[in-house]
Amino acid sequence: xxxxxxxxxxxxxxxxxxxxxxxxxxxxxxxxxxxxxxxxxxxxxxxxxxxxxxxxxxxxxxxxxxxxxxxxxxxxxxxxxxxxxxxxxxxxxxxxxxxxxxxxxxxxxxxxxxxxxxxxxxxxxxxxxxxxxxxxxxxxxxxxxxxxxxxxxxxxxxxxxxxxxxxxxxxxxxxxxxxxxxxxxxxxxxxxxxxxxxxxxxxxxxxxxxxxxxxxxxxxxxxxxxxxxxxxxxxxxxxxxxxxxxxxxxxxxxxxxxxxxxxxxxxxxxxxxxxxxxxxxxxxxxxxxxxxxxxxxxxxxx
Amino acid sequence: xxxxxxxxxxxxxxxxxxxxxxxxxxxxxxxxxxxxxxxxxxxxxxxxxxxxxxxxxxxxxxxxxxxxxxxxxxxxxxxxxxxxxxxxxxxxxxxxxxxxxxxxxxxxxxxxxxxxxxxxxxxxxxxxxxxxxxxxxxxxxxxxxxxxxxxxxxxxxxxxxxxxxxxxxxxxxxxxxxxxxxxxxxxxxxxxxxxxxxxxxxxxxxxxxxxxxxxxxxxxxxxxxxxxxxxxxxxxxxxxxxxxxxxxxxxxxxxxxxxxxxxxxxxxxxxxxxxxxxxxxxxxxxxxxxxxxxxxxxxxxxxxxxxxxxxxxxxxxxxxxxxxxxxxxxxxxxxxxxxxxxxxxxxxxxxxxxxxxxxxxxxxxxxxxxxxxxxxxxxxxxxxxxxxxxxxxxxxxxxxxxxxxxxxxxxxxxxxxxxxxxxxxxxxxxxxxxxxxxxxxxxxxxxxxxxxxxxxxxxxxxxxxxxxxxxxxxxxxxxxxx
Numbered sequence: 001x002x003x004x005x006x007x008x009x010x011x012x013x014x015x016x017x018x019x020x021x022x023x024x025x026x027x028x029x030x031x032x033x034x035x036x037x038x039x040x041x042x043x044x045x046x047x048x049x050x051x052x053x054x055x056x057x058x059x060x061x062x063x064x065x066x067x068x069x070x071x072x073x074x075x076x077x078x079x080x081x082x083x084x085x086x087x088x089x090x091x092x093x094x095x096x097x098x099x100x101x102x103x104x105x106x107x108x109x110x111x112x113x114x115x116x117x118x119x120x121x122x123x124x125x126x127x128x129x130x131x132x133x134x135x136x137x138x139x140x141x142x143x144x145x146x147x148x149x150x151x152x153x154x155x156x157x158x159x160x161x162x163x164x165x166x167x168x169x170x171x172x173x174x175x176x177x178x179x180x181x182x183x184x185x186x187x188x189x190x191x192x193x194x195x196x197x198x199x200x201x202x203x204x205x206x207x208x209x210x211x212x213x214x215x216x217x218x219x220x221x222x223x224x225x226x227x228x229x230x231x232x233x234x235x236x237x238x239x240x241x242x243x244x245x246x247x248x249x250x251x252x253x254x255x256x257x258x259x260x261x262x263x264x265x266x267x268x269x270x271x272x273x274x275x276x277x278x279x280x281x282x283x284x285x286x287x288x289x290x291x292x293x294x295x296x297x298x299x300x301x302x
Numbered sequence: 303x304x305x306x307x308x309x310x311x312x313x314x315x316x317x318x319x320x321x322x323x324x325x326x327x328x329x330x331x332x333x334x335x336x337x338x339x340x341x342x343x344x345x346x347x348x349x350x351x352x353x354x355x356x357x358x359x360x361x362x363x364x365x366x367x368x369x370x371x372x373x374x375x376x377x378x379x380x381x382x383x384x385x386x387x388x389x390x391x392x393x394x395x396x397x398x399x400x401x402x403x404x405x406x407x408x409x410x411x412x413x414x415x416x417x418x419x420x421x422x423x424x425x426x427x428x429x430x431x432x433x434x435x436x437x438x439x440x441x442x443x444x445x446x447x448x449x450x451x452x453x454x455x456x457x458x459x460x461x462x463x464x465x466x467x468x469x470x471x472x473x474x475x476x477x478x479x480x481x482x483x484x485x486x487x488x489x490x491x492x493x494x495x496x497x498x499x500x501x502x503x504x505x506x507x508x509x510x511x512x513x514x515x516x517x518x519x520x521x522x523x524x525x526x527x528x529x530x531x532x533x534x535x536x537x538x539x540x541x542x543x544x545x546x547x548x549x550x551x552x553x554x555x556x557x558x559x560x561x562x563x564x565x566x567x568x569x570x571x572x573x574x575x576x577x578x579x580x581x582x583x584x585x586x587x588x589x590x591x592x593x594x595x596x597x598x599x600x601x602x603x604x605x606x607x608x609x610x611x612x613x614x615x616x617x618x619x620x621x622x623x624x625x626x627x628x629x630x631x632x633x634x635x636x637x638x639x640x641x642x643x644x645x646x647x648x649x650x651x652x653x654x655x656x657x658x659x660x661x662x663x664x665x666x667x668x669x670x671x672x673x674x675x676x677x678x679x680x681x682x683x684x685x686x687x688x689x690x691x692x693x694x695x696x697x698x699x700x701x702x703x704x705x706x707x708x709x710x711x712x713x714x715x716x717x718x719x720x721x722x723x724x725x726x727x728x729x730x731x732x733x734x735x736x737x738x739x740x741x742x743x744x745x746x747x748x749x750x751x752x753x754x755x756x757x758x759x760x761x762x763x764x765x766x767x768x769x770x771x772x773x774x775x776x777x778x779x780x781x782x783x784x
Contacts, residue, residue, distance in 0.1 A: 047780045048456040048740055049429060070772075138597065138605045160598070160758040246600065247421060248751050251760040253769060264776045267422060267744075273779070 033282075040275030045268045053272070061276035070261060071280060077166075077249075078257040081241070082234030084170035089178045090226070096178075097185035098211055103194075114186075118179035128176065129243035132168055133159075159245065162254045169241045169255060176240075177233075181226055188222030189215060224296045228289050235285050238263070374440050374667030377412045380431070380447035382424040385628055386658060387414055389499065392692060393685050394678055410671060425453065432462045435665050444663040445672055449496065451657050451735070452743035454486050459740070463495045464664045469673030471497065475681045479698045482733035487659055495661060497680040499689065501698045502622035502657035503729025504558065506649030507630075509547075509609075509638060510718060512617045513645065516545045522647040522720065529618075531650050532586060539595040542617045549595045551609040551616045553587035553757050554750050559620055560586075561746060562653035567737050568745040574774050574783040576749075576767070584753055584763070591757040598757045601750075610637050622655050623696035623726060626716050632694075642718035648725055654733045696726040703727050741778055748773040 040061055044053035065071055096117065099105060107113070120128070135142050136158040143155040158164045192215065200210050216223075238259040241249065247263070249256025258281055265274040381387065390412075391399050397412070399405045405412040417424045431444055438444075449457050457463050466476075476484065476494070480501050487496035506529055510520035517528050517538070528538045539549035550556060560583035566575055590596045599605040609616025610631045619625065626632065626646075632639035660680070662672045678685055686697040690706055694714045697703065706712040707724035714722060739745075752770035755761040761769065771783035 045779050046429075047778060049432065049460050049462060052780065068772075134604070137603070138599060139608055140604075157598075157758070160754075160760065162760070250751070250755060251758060252755045252765065264773075267777045268779055270779050 036275045036278050038275075039271045040279050042272045042275075044272045045270040047268065057272070061272045062280075064273065065276055065280060071258075071277075073253070074256050074258050074261045075284065077254060078235060078237055081166050081169045081173070081237060081255065081257070082231070084166060085173035085177075086230055086234065088170075089174040089181055089230075092174075092178045093181035093185050093226075096182045097189050098215065100182070100186055101189040102207075114179075114183065117182055120176045121180050123176070125172075125176065125239040126243050128172060129240045132172060133244050136164075136168060160251055162251055165241075165245060165251065165255045169237075169244060172240050172244075173234075173237070177230070181230070184226055185219065185222060188219045192218045220296065224293060227292050227296065231288055231292060232285055235281065235288070373410075373670055374443070374445070375410055376441040377407070377410050377445045377668050377671055378415060378441075378443065379412060380415045380417070380424075380428050380444055382417060382419040382448065382450075384416065385624070386448055386660070387416070389679060389689065389693070390675070393688055394675060407671065410668065419450075425456075432457075432663065435462065435663060440667040443665055443667055445666040445668045446675065447661050447663055448658050449661055450659070450743075451486055451502070451654070451738065452746060453740070454496070454659060455738060455740040455742075457661060458487055458495045459489045462664055463489075464662045464666070465493045465495055466497055466662065466673075466676060467494070469662050469669055469676060471673060471676055471681070475677060478683075478700050478702070479680065480700060480730045480733070482654070482730065482735050483657070483659070483698050485735050486657075486738065487661075496659040497676050498657055498659040498698050499679045499686060499695075500624065500657055501696050501703075501726065501730040501733075502624065502654045503696070503726050503733055504620055504622045504625075504649075504653045504655045505646045505722060505725050505729065506618050507621055507626060508618040508645050508647065509616060510643050510645045511612065511638075512542065512545070512547050512615075516541050516547065516617075520645055522645055525645065526647040526649075529647065529649055532582075535650050536586070536589070538617075539590060540593075543593065543595050547615050547617045548597060548609070549590060549617050551606045551614070551619060552597050552599045552601060553591050553754075554601045555596070555618075555620050556586065557583055557746070557750055558655045559583075559649065559651050559653040562655075562734075563651055564737050567739040569739045569741045569778075569781060572781050574741075574745065574771065574781055576770075580749070584756070587753070588757055598754050600754075607631070610634075610639065612636075612638055612641075612643070620649065620653070620655075622657075623694060623722075624656065626714070627694040630716070632716050639716040642715050644717050645720055646714075646717050646722040646725060648729075652729050652732050654729070654735075690723070696723065696730070700727075700730075703730075741774075741781070744777040745774060748777065 039054075041056060041058060042054035043057045043060070044055075046052065100107060100110060100114070134140055137143070138155050138157055138159075142158075143152075146152045147155065156164075158168065196214055196218075197210060200214055205213065236259055237257045241255050241257055242260050242263070245255055247260070249260055258277070262274055262277050262281075265277065379386070390397050391405065394407070396407050397405055398407075400411075403414045403416070405414070415427075417427045419425070428444075428447055431438070432447075435443055447457075471494075476497060479497065483498045483501060484494055487498075488494050506525075508520075508525055508529075513520040513525050517525060519525070527534075529535045535549075542549045560579050561577075564577035564579045566577055568574060568577075587596075591598055597605065608614035609619065619630070621629075626639060626644060630639040630644075631637040634640055638644055660676055662669070662676070666672055680686075680698060683699055683702050686699045687702055687706065689695050689697050690703075690712055694716060703723055704727055707721065707727050710721060712721055712723060713719045749770050752766050752773060755769060756763055756766035775781055775783050
């Protein structure tokens, strides 16, 4: 028998409480991650009902993706649609957040409005997308409305023009996510010490000055968080354009995102190529997040 | 110490439980599959005996071969729409519907597993379950699944599909069926693996109203003169445009007429080959799209279906019997089909489209019942004629159809009392499926999708073809497309 220590150690409880997280992380994050990387070195797909592979092919899958030139195109599409949606989204959110947190405005029914702007996020993206698909169909309600109002003389084919499709995707993403961003930014704004605002007001600063000189700089950590999560979410954009374009990414695949491309490989259960593509995306996401982090953080270090 | 011991005991029992659970399932399944294979002949013979007795017990199932008592109690049917279900409900003797996804035949429960074909969901689901078939519990095994011509070969040429002779269907039983329906379902060793109750030769389905207005007559023979070949078809399209009608609802409507008359398969030696005839379609479709004689809407989209109603202003669709009776909103008040406003004529070229075949899955636990469903629906002339009369389908029975073609009793209400069966008979005789390949579905879909970019003016022909090749190789990584 070991001699009992006189000091009661609480360390072990720390580890015990960590177990659920570690287990969940290992099973749902680590194992899939490792197996994706592992799979990317194999030729492994199904042709009809016939399984081909897995045969070890080294870096062939990576080479295939690099050489066929699709990755940059779809990356560009994804980023364009993300930026088109993110810029208005962050502006709208900052504006709404500033209004909601400004005590001098004394907005009524705040709870109601906060709920309403968050609502679009509760709708399933695919349902939302389906709704827009129907609304903007060639003989859909929007077209008949415009025709009846005399704005256009012939139905505008929203789904056959590059920028109309991209705009619709960006618009949907913006509407779905601005509520969420607003709530996050509001939390950040309410965390700022009110005495700073009061001091600024006493010094005679205008509302614009307060926003730019006090709110924004102090909001930076939250802004970085919003930027990075939104960027990662943007890179993983899938359901909205997938449903809107029927999985084709048309016209001429200009609205095909990286994940839609990944999904194309799942038709043949092509785990090798899909795995390699996922690894590329993992790297891209990592690099982009680092850039955003460094870029927005650099001034602070002075 | 005590607590620790308890902990160890608990965890070991848990782990042991998990392990043993895994172990036992595998052993039980293997044993059951062994016993079923061994006991099969015995069961069959028993089945024969019970068959003789059952009818007395249950009056309702008199005509149906009462399923053997020893065979599975659950019949799993995989389908992508309600068509087969409604055929079985309406025409199979002894089938009673319980609710939307279940029914009963005698004391066997019929479970419908209906997954739409959108985004390949039906096949994905079917593939996964077929691959698991060997290990599945008897009641979960797939018994019947349905396939379409476009991807029939994918399933027919594998061991997952059982020969129809395994279910007691003889050559004599299927002698009256159209040969092409059997060619599709014959595997590379010459074994017939599925049967169909319908034939799908296509015709040109035209809007009588528009024909009267523009061509001066809605008589099929007169209309045929205006669409007898592709040049006159184009000329008629001009006239239709002048009168405010779209010639077809979409560029894709005429696709099948060209793709069925190709000179070679889509895939030859693992290489994708675009046939000249398909390029002819591209030429015609581009011309029609540019001159606004038709739209570039996808098939099955809402915009495409607008033409089912008089306001849609569409002159014609290309399609087989099922398109009219099953897809063109015949039961919706105010639709052209409902008013009997369609007519049928042969059109520029013969073709076929789709069709549903019944396949028995290898390892089914209800072979007798599966065999009987096949026999009743695809070989029983009375039932088949009943299908023609009630559902305006064209059934897979040559003598019966030739008889019915001259019988006004079988006129189609959707065609305003015209009897198109003679036209279908001729078409079914000429159907040639020798240029089918296992990749047809993917190729057809991707080709139409890619070409839409060209028709819409978003891509040059070259670019559109590149998109097609890219998409096909993505779908079938074992192919090349250069």
